[in-house]
């Protein structure tokens with residue numbers, strides 16, 4: 001008799017971050033580990049009002065089975081926002097409402113990836129994408145990230161060497177590295193993919209959380225049907241709503257809809273209406289500006305504390321938005337070892353290794369700055385700096 005569980009279950013990495021989050025349940029632990037939006041900005045009262053308005057409307061369809069594609073007014077809102085914020089002309093029919101953008105990743109995997117298909121991902125990559133895609137048993141081709149986006153020459157080699165189905169990119173304020181693609185890098189990426197039969201999966205849950213400058217163009221503006229966009233309400237409203245979307249052209253959309261039907265028929269109808277009602281009756285841009293101002297301040301405090309406390313040899317990114325920055329220790333040091341000492345000093349972060357499917361990254365770590373208050377950010381960084389200087393490997 002063969003094994004009970006499917007072979008693919010042995011290939012997925014267990015989320016190391018979930019394990020770390022157990023450590024951070026202790027309220028005394030200063031956590032830079034999770035990717036949690038700050039709950040101070042969850043619009044509890046506004047969502048309460050929106051929920052009660054939806055239910056008071058006696059619209060029983062809010063509690064009925066519904067279409068797989070999602071609540072039409074919400075799809076229209078998302079399409080209009082693409083036009084307003086990015087100048088992207090997208091039809092509401094190209095929007096599929098999903099259970100967070102995480103489900104979007106799973107559906108993309110289901111639609112594009114067969115066993116042993118090659119897919120290109122960033123190095124380091126978003127762990128949730130690695131997990132979602134791993135279930136479809138691809139061959140991962142990780143391509144290094146440089147300061148302004150992926151290493152195009154290496155990506156070119158990957159695309160020219162083999163048939164590659166897709167490239168997954170977190171184009172703005174990447175999780176985990178905090179890196180954003182420059183306009184010229186996007187142009188190069190577009191040029192490259194215009195020559196290949198592969199899609200760019202532009203995973204963009206953080207794009208609206210930009211602290212400085214203006215948003216560069218979306219890959220869709222060049223690549224049209226070859227770009228599949230993923231978006232989310234998790235970082236701008238609240239992740240517990242579990243609402244996101246995929247934006248794709250018709251042929252891909254048809255396949256995504258079938259895949260979603262098989263998964264869950266449709267996303268929560270009541271929740272979709274509540275979010276739509278919330279969006280219609282509140283100044284969402286102002287709400288997002290409040291989040292941006294707070295996260296920017298928290299980033300500034302973390303960056304200043306790192307400059308003051310970490311040894312000069314330690315390098316780190318200065319993200320222009322989002323929720324994470326990335327620290328690189330000298331190669332001889334291990335972030336896992338640092339982590340063990342840090343937990344004893346009641347500070348948590350995510351060591352870099354899980355973000356690298358091909359090993360490596362042992363001297364790197366991800367720090368989240370959205371979820372701790374200013375004093376705790378300063379204190380946590382101070383403790384980390386102290387530990388770095390006293391590591392048994394000789395310190396930094």
Ligand SMILES: Cc1ncc(COP(=O)(O)O)c(C=O)c1O
Nearest residue numbers: 100101102126170175232234244
């Ligand atoms: C890059 C990226 N994509 C997708 C997700 C999934 O987010 P959600 O399913 O809440 O929209 C996250 C969450 O942290 C993320 O960082």
